[in-house]
Amino acid sequence: MKNSIRFGFLIFPLTVVFLFLFFPLLQAIIPTFFSKTITVSNYTAFFSDSLNRTVFFRSIRLSVLTTACCMVMGIPAAYYLSKLSGRKRRILNSLILFPLLTNAVVRGFAWISILGKNGLLNQLLLYTGIVKIPAQLLYTESAIVIGSIYLFLPVMISSLTSVMEKTGIDIEEAAYTLGACPAVVFFRINIPLALPGIITGSVLVFAGTMSAYTTPTLLGGNKKMMLATLLYQQSNTLANWNSAAVISCIMIVISLGIMKIFNTVSATLDKRGAVYV
């Protein structure tokens, strides 16, 4: 087949991506840098508003926290998983994939029913007498973090497992033969070797938490807004399109920026590490 015919196949899909994504994206974002001349006044105005600043830093803070928690929980779980084999491994693997493929509303709803004012956790706390009145668990930053961890932990685990299972047992055995204790082997052999997976997973978790809409809406409500919820409020409820475009640009810059940073870090730390998202 001629190359020209093959590239003809691309016309329609490329049109979709360029016409309906790249073009409107530029059309929305470029004007935010102009008012008569090139300016960043739209962005300084955005950050001079204290509510916007709170939302911005909350988004960053909660995303960092979620990523850190996913790392702490995901590394041992992925290590455990990578040491399994056969049937048990297959079953646990699909059990981890299962929440990932389940609707985010379902997963958010699960946490609403646990953390809500009349939720299962409060029922338990009241029943056991730990609290006298129902505790406010929902619509807090902790609720958003818990929901986000729940959303993205499977992502972290699966990107870690795919790297960890490639680590040969011989390196560990060599370390044991040379007198290392299990903890040393885990922290000095397994974790450094899993670095590419840790980096890929972290980028995915961070970018995911940063841009998630459903979970912060369900678990944070209007009180604890994140950038995604603020964007929706600005564009849909308030029809403030300039502000919405500014937030869009900020979110894209953060997403791409974090990818760039992690890529650079992984390139300096380890020549094998690169993020393929």
Add this chain to the structure above:
Amino acid sequence: MYKHKAITLISVLVFFFLFCPLILIIITSFNSADSISLPLKGISLKWFFQVFKSRSLTGSFKTSLILAFAASVIGTLLGLLSAIALVKTKNRVSVFLYNVFLSPSLIPGIVTGYILFKFIVVQLQIGLVLALLTGHLLIVLPYTVRIICASLRNTDEGIEEAARTLGCTPVQAFIKVILPELEPALLSAFMLAFINSFNNIPVSMYLKGPGMDTLPYAMMNYIEYNYDPTVSALSVMLMGMTLIFMLVIDHAAMKKE
């Protein structure tokens, strides 16, 4: 094999954390009490029937199914065409274009939704159905292109050449030899596309219109105003759907091995 006790303990806790909420939903959906509570008051299926009584839920369920199906079929087809063009030509342009196809997955969903809303709905005023379809096509393309490209790269070029030597035309060789090789990939591409389109909220939320809610958004609305096990029951049904999809994907992967 060396076992670390601490790691095993943490892993068990992590798996518990992952599955406990879903299991709680399943249990409470069979509760006959009027609110989500434990211990169970009695076992009943009434919340499952309740789902079918809600017009907004059943209607949006149908919309979501049709939309996800259409977007996935078109997305898989376009993914196949793109993969043929990208994999068979090896130069810098094809690498660049491959990245172009993956780029929608790098842009936050809510931003894609807003941008599409502003362009398609406000500026172009394209009809509702076409707008939703375009939006969902953008969601599924990165998945289908990536999966089908990966599978096509792994396909032995020799078999196509052999078919050509034995007298097949290029099109015949493709249909008779390459396509069967790609079948598992096409199936998983379709399934993943379907799940992602079906589950999507941010894009649908902006593009939906009167009488055209998608299920996840209708569920969010429902949760906002009602707090009863109806959504639990619906969640259980959706989990069942996910399970079937996973089994199909798994089956496709097994067939490949």
